[in-house]
Amino acid sequence: MLLFAIRTLSLAKGRRSDAGRLASxxxxxxxxxxxxxxxxxxxxxxxxxxxDPGRFRLEDLxxxxxxxxxxxxxxxxxxxxxxxxGLERFMDDPENSARLFLGRYVASHTSGSQGQPMLTxxxxxxxxxxxxxxxxxxxxxxxxxxMAVRRLVRPKRLAVVTLKRGFYPSASLFQHMPAVARRFxxxxxxxxxxxxxxxxxxxxxxxxxxxxxxxxxxxxxEVEAGRLRPGPELRQVVNNSEVLTDRARDRxxxxxxxxxxxxxxxxxxxxxxNGCPTDPGAHVNADxxxxxxVDANYRPVPPGTPxxxxxxxxxxxxxxxxxxxxxxxxxxxxxGPCGCGSLLPRVERIGGRAADVFWVGEGARRRRxxxxxxxxxxxxxxxxxxxxAEQTGRNEVRVRLEPLPGSVVDxxxxxxxxxxxxxxxxxxxxxxxxxxxxxLEADPRTGKYRRMVGAxxxxxxxxxxxxxxxxxxxxxxxxVRRG
Ligand SMILES: [Zn+2]
Numbered sequence: 001m002l003l004f005a006i007r008t009l010s011l012a013k014g015r016r017s018d019a020g021r022l023a024s025x026x027x028x029x030x031x032x033x034x035x036x037x038x039x040x041x042x043x044x045x046x047x048x049x050x051x052d053p054g055r056f057r058l059e060d061l062x063x064x065x066x067x068x069x070x071x072x073x074x075x076x077x078x079x080x081x082x083x084x085x086g087l088e089r090f091m092d093d094p095e096n097s098a099r100l101f102l103g104r105y106v107a108s109h110t111s112g113s114q115g116q117p118m119l120t121x122x123x124x125x126x127x128x129x130x131x132x133x134x135x136x137x138x139x140x141x142x143x144x145x146x147m148a149v150r151r152l153v154r155p156k157r158l159a160v161v162t163l164k165r166g167f168y169p170s171a172s173l174f175q176h177m178p179a180v181a182r183r184f185x186x187x188x189x190x191x192x193x194x195x196x197x198x199x200x201x202x203x204x205x206x207x208x209x210x211x212x213x214x215x216x217x218x219x220x221x222e223v224e225a226g227r228l229r230p231g232p233e234l235r236q237v238v239n240n241s242e243v244l245t246d247r248a249r250d251r252x253x254x255x256x257x258x259x260x261x262x263x264x265x266x267x268x269x270x271x272x273x274n275g276c277p278t279d280p281g282a283h284v285n286a287d288x289x290x291x292x293x294v295d296a297n298y299r300p301v302p303p304g305t306p307x308x309x310x311x312x313x314x315x316x317x318x319x320x321x322x323x324x325x326x327x328x329x330x331x332x333x334x335x336g337p338c339g340c341g342s343l344l345p346r347v348e349r350i351g352g353r354a355a356d357v358f359w360v361g362e363g364a365r366r367r368r369x370x371x372x373x374x375x376x377x378x379x380x381x382x383x384x385x386x387x388x389a390e391q392t393g394r395n396e397v398r399v400r401l402e403p404l405p406g407s408v409v410d411x412x413x414x415x416x417x418x419x420x421x422x423x424x425x426x427x428x429x430x431x432x433x434x435x436x437x438x439x440l441e442a443d444p445r446t447g448k449y450r451r452m453v454g455a456x457x458x459x460x461x462x463x464x465x466x467x468x469x470x471x472x473x474x475x476x477x478x479x480v481r482r483g
Contacts, residue, residue, distance in 0.1 A: 022344075206230070286344050311326055401437070
């Protein structure tokens with residue numbers, strides 16, 4: 001425990017590291033990661049042929065994509081005991097989400113918000129780093145030894161509101177929070193479908209509340225309506241892994257009367273950033289990850305200018321090397337120093353991905369159907385390269401699936417997964433039809449691919465909060481879930 005505490009306190013200091021120290025730390029960790037990847041993974045050994053692991057620049061390493069990592073999955077890992085078939089079998093049983101894969105690794109899959117889901121595995125070091133960073137940099141409190149001792153007496157109370165348990169990265173990590181971190185942090189895990197969600201939050205008296213932006217906005221509406229009264233202990237609200245619009249951020253901050261921190265992360269690198277306590281966006285944990293904002297040709301884009309995509313390097317996870325991994329997020333880095341005093345680079349703005357919702361249900365049951373419901377269902381349909389949902393009537397949705405080359409989509413399995421998701425969130429009144437199509441194309445007008453098309457507006461006032469109206473709410477922000 002002492003070791004964890006010392007390491008965690010040193011992470012807190014890391015945000016004050018000067019650029020030179022940070023760069024040399026980052027460089028040393030990158031070299032050690034690349035050495036491990038080349039030694040342990042046949043995929044990287046081939047990919048980096050001709051590159052001297054002792055002497056290279058970051059930009060010498062060719063970017064990697066999800067497609068190639070998934071196609072050669074077993075050869076990309078440094079532990080040959082981890083196989084794609086083994087992981088898929090393991091994740092087929094929802095009961096396994098409380099277990100470690102092979103007794104030692106946290107398994108998850110990304111939401112597939114960018115098409116095919118990515119399977120991820122984290123070793124113990126990565127899990128500890130995630131919690132260490134959450135507890136230090138993802139925190140408006142000043143972290144000090146005195147604070148750590150106080151936390152032992154009264155652990156921080158963190159309420160996490162999420163869809164449900166499962167194999168998506170944030171859920172998997174919180175289910176496998178190291179025992180030592182539990183000494184400092186008391187986590188209440190709440191499902192947003194819990195009918196007693198509001199009283200349970202109130203009874204817990206959290207210091208911090210973490211949820212996806214859409215859920216935070218829902219809860220903000222409940223606070224405004226006087227149906228949720230968080231205690232005076234509440235110090236911060238954290239949006240995890242969803243695009244947070246300015247409007248949503250203002251509304252949430254106003255309702256709760258506390259700061260809204262905005263984390264930006266992916267399943268492949270869950271500790272990529274932690275929200276800035278004073279300024280918009282999030283600071284990159286540059287000692288644990290590298291975030292490159294690039295244009296379409298992988299050339300660096302300067303701060304203040306939105307990139308076309310990002311390249312992410314996870315410096316901690318040596319089990320599943322993620323090096324210059326391409327993600328289609330439109331990210332703008334902040335210019336100049338940050339008001340919070342952190343010297344870590346700050347992501348100013350995250351956005352640009354399609355983020356649509358369907359309004360479904362009649363009368364008092366009018367509510368939002370977010371893309372997550374399909375995303376979660378379709379992550380089990382690994383033969384599909386891409387999907388698209390079209391709202392064809394108030395309660396009618398047509399889902400099109402494009403198979404991966406050479407694959408056949410198992411429609412019965414897809415049907416089962418979708419029905420299960422719809423039922424678990426009380427969308428039984430929504431009728432979904434499934435269709436396999438040879439190819440799904442980007443919108444010819446914008447050139448952008450959209451997963452939710454033909455959305456109908458709410459038309460009439462939203463339903464009051466309740467199990468049937470979980471995603472309802474006036475002015476709710478659009479939602480994209482990452483990781
Ligand atoms: Zn800052």
